[in-house]
Structures are given as structure tokens and as C-alpha cells.
């Protein structure tokens with residue numbers, strides 16, 4: 001199969017757009033609204049729902065990875081293949097871990113579409129209390145800070161930057177089909193992974 005399956009391509013670009021919207025909603029809220037304003041809450045609700053969508057779509061994309069037919073890989077050195085595999089798996093991990101960390105790190109019910117409330121993970125707080133952890137040291141706090149600081153401000157952006165840089169390097173420097181096969185339906189491939197003229 002020369003390209004990724006249509007469903008895999010659609011999911012990839014929808015996830016990329018929703019992740020971008022998740023960041024925009026988080027930063028718009030802290031930059032342009034004030035605590036107590038209605039807009040502050042609505043942007044947070046939008047952020048949480050976009051994040052939940054990332055979680056669901058991320059799991060779906062990961063599962064489909066093992067079900068849908070995949071394109072023949074372009075020719076790569078072993079370390080490049082292992083590197084790309086590691087980054088892809090880490091990306092899937094973060095699509096699932098970031099929302100999970102938010103859920104475990106915040107102490108209120110999640111308003112799904114601002115209609116139905118998904119109950120908070122109160123047992124983690126009870127576990128922290130049972131451990132005798134202070135408010136700033138418990139697991140709940142750890143997940144919270146992972147979500148708003150190290151995870152979302154450092155690790156995920158680094159992974160995404162590496163991922164996008166690699167895609168552009170393939171496209172412009174190596175001039176192979178890596179990006180094209182994630183973007184559109186390709187014709188017959190040559191053994192090196194480039195399109196037949």
C-alpha cells in the first residue's frame with residue numbers, strides 16, 4: 001500500500017488540529033481572560049473537552065495502527081527507524097497521558113460539552129491523604145504539575161518539534177514520500193519509497 005489508509009490520514013490531521021486547538025484554548029484563557037469571568041470558565045470547558053477529544057482520538061488512532069494496512073516504509077538506517085518508532089510511540093503515549101494527568105491532577109468534575117459531569121478522581125486525593133502527603137507533595141499535585149508544566153510546556157512540544165522537523169527533513173532534504181504518504185493517496189512506489197516519474 002503506497003499511502004497511509006484514508007482513515008489513518010484523516011485521524012492524524014484531525015488529531016494535529018485538535019491538539020493545536022487544545023493549546024490555543026489553554027493559552028487564550030490564561031492570557032486574555034481573568035479568574036471569575038464567565039469567559040475564563042468557558043475557555044476552560046472548551047479546553048477540557050478538546051483534551052478529552054484528543055484522548056479518545058489518540059486511543060482510536062493507536063488501535064487502528066494495528067488494524068489498518070500500512071504503507072511500505074521508506075528506506076531508512078536502523079537508528080532512524082528506531083528513532084521514528086520511539087517518537088511515534090511517545091507521541092501516542094502523550095496523547096493519552098496528558099488528558100489522564102489532567103483528570104488525575106484536578107479536583108473537580110469534568111463538564112463534558114458543558115452538559116454532563118464526569119466525576120472527579122477523588123480516590124487519588126484519598127490515597128494522598130492516606131499516605132499522609134501534604135497538599136504540595138501528593139500524587140494529585142504531581143499529575144497537576146506534569147499537566148500544566150513539564151508535560152505540556154516542555155516534553156510534548158519537544159516531541160512535536162522533533163516530529164515535525166523530521167517530517168520536513170524527509171520531504172525537503174531527503175525528498176522521499178514520508179510526508180506525501182501521510183497527506184494524500186499515492187500511486188505506485190519505487191523500491192526507495194519515491195514516486196515513479
Ligand code: HEM
Pocket residue numbers: 019022023026027030044047048049050051052054094095098099100102103106110147148152153156
Ligand atoms: C493533549 C491534551 C491536553 C493538552 C496539550 C493540555 C495543555 C494544557 C496547558 C498547556 C495548560 C496550561 C496553561 C497555563 O499555562 O496555565 C493546561 C491547563 C489546564 N488543563 Fe489541559 N491540556 C490537555 C488536556 C486537558 C484535559 C483533558 C483536561 C481536563 C480533563 C485539562 C484540564 C486543564 C485544566 C483544568 C487546566 C488549568 C489549570 C489551572 O489553571 O490551574 N486539560 N492544559
Ligand code: HEM
Pocket residue numbers: 012015016017019020065084088089091092095160163164167168178179180182
Ligand atoms: C499535534 C500534532 C501531531 C501529532 C500528535 C502527530 C502524531 C503522529 C503519530 C502518532 C504518527 C505515527 C503514525 C503511525 O505510524 O502510527 C505520525 C506520523 C506522521 N506524522 Fe504526525 N503528528 C502531528 C503533526 C504532524 C505535522 C505538523 C506533520 C507534518 C509537518 C506530521 C507529519 C507526519 C508524517 C509524515 C508521519 C508519517 C511518518 C512515517 O511514516 O514514518 N505530523 N504523527
